[in-house]
Amino acid sequence: MSDPSHAKRKGFLRHFRGLIREADPCADIDLRGSLRLGKSTVKLPPPALPLQILLGGEQGYRLHLYPEPVLDAEGRFEHRGSYLLVDPMTYFSDVSGFIRLSEGDTLTLGRDDPTQRLLLRYPRAVEPRHLRLKLSADGLSIKNKSGAAGVCIAPLASTDLMERMSRWRRLALARLARVLGGPIEPLARAPALDLIEQVIALMDQEPYRALNRLGQPGGLLILPDRATPVFVGDLRARIDNLLVILTQSAFLQALEEGSAILIILGSAVHPDRPEQAAEMDSSILMMDLIFRLKLRFPERVFYLRGHHDSFSEAISHAGLPQGSLWEDALHQARGPDYRDAMRRFYARLPLVAVTSRYLAAHAAPPIEADGWQTLVDIDRHPELADRLARVRHPSEPAPSSAYGRRDLSRMFRRLGLAENAVCVLGARPAPSAERRARDTEGIVQHQRVSSADPHWVGTLTRTHKRLLPLRYPAEPLLEVYNRLVRSAGPGSTPNRQLTSLVQPIPSKPKDAPDEAPR
Secondary structure, three states, X not given: OEOOOHHHHHHHHHHHHHHHHHOOOOOOOOOOOOEEOOOOOEEEOOOOOOEEEEEOHHHOEEEEEEEEEEEOOOOEEEEEXXXXXXXXXXXXXXXXXXXXXXXXXXXXXXXXOHHHHHHOOOOOOOOOOOXXXXXXXXXXXXXXXXXXXXXXXXXXXXXXXXXXXXXXXXXXXXXXXXXXXXXXXXXXXXXXXXXXXXXXXHHOOOOOEEEOXXXXXXXXXXXXXXXXXXXXXXXXXXXHHHHHHHOOOOHHHHHHHOOEEEEEOOOOOOOOOHHHOOOOHHHHHHHHHHHHHHHHOOOOEEEOOOOOOOOOOOOOEOOEOHHHHHHHHHHHHHHHHHHHHHHHHHHOXXXXXXXXXXXXXXXXXXXXXXXXXXXXXXXXXXXXXXXXXXXXXXXXXOHHHHOOHHHHHHHHHHHOOOOOOEXXXXXXXXXXXHHOOOOXXXXXXXXXXXXXXXXXXXXXXXXXOEEEEEEEEOOOHHHHHHHHHHHHOOOOOHHHHHHHHOEOOOOOOOOOOOOOOO
């Protein structure tokens, strides 16, 4: 479904004005063209404009409900039927979460919901069960569930606010172009070898890396508590998915400002699609991108060793030896020196990242580790290293069956972590039933992050001091990004050129009312 047309927006405004004439406007607050909800259910057609929702009057809380824009291969934004409910004061400037409302969903806003308490800073004026939203193919049903606090709704009809979400994504693409300094494309042998050698030299003195008994970088990263973590699970050569994460939720802006850390949980290579299991060009391009990010942000981008970060003959998928194919592909494309450099890079990777609030690894937690020194001197414990990095074959017992909540709690106490610390692990794409799960879930001591799904890109980040899983629609961003960078031309300013090339959502109808306050 394409973005709402001029006619749909005009029709939506006409319908909304009709509701205002039949009910009470919010005349006592500064929301022009707004509707005060009574006790009856209000039914709207699918919102063709963003809505502002005010819960609890002047001392209440403002939310924005935006049609979710998704980029297609031509760089056009489409609305595919889902909406994002966000706090407009934080979403566009800070690492922040959201609540997605899709067709068939019913959502009750209020302080009773634990996920909303993590995402939104409700004041007391917002009641425990304040407002119910129900989205169907026919439209949006809204029911005021509050007592005296009340609800006001207004369309955000100014061009600036209508295009805020898509403009924000365009600016994120421009920011990425500035960070990378050019297109994401295959490198010639010499610059490719120079790139990986620079990364290896950096890994020998990697920031936050604990040194082992020999004075060399060990298996443990001790990261700063204050930085907001952005966890990326198995990518499996899906470059588009990494680009989606980099251009969502102000993650890249936070990396540039130094307030966030990107933690890639290994296995970024080797396609997981059976029909493409032998294709390795996308894996080469993926590692080039990660290397560029590591050099650009040496203190903020970290990569943990995963199951597929090896040339082992034991790594197979769809009946093909992906480890051996990966080694052969690097040898053929970039020569023996580059292949050997990749082996040295893998040997230098840490296996565990930790703060007082979380412990992250690729496949399993180090529940049997006696203490931190065991992880630092991980080369002396090959079985533990294998357990941390290797995802078992389906015929073997799953890692999660080898430990439970008590094991995690004992591990956290033994390692001196906070009682409410979280163990974060990578994960393969979730089954279809899990894909339909809520975008935000209750916080537990065990979180798996899947980032290789062809439809939804998962990540885990911290909002208001708690870790929260988020999902974004997969988009063909590699193609879009490269076309925009090349179209901008050499020597051009990415911010001006790129933001003008991505096609915006159409402008507002001529007779749209003035905007409501942000």
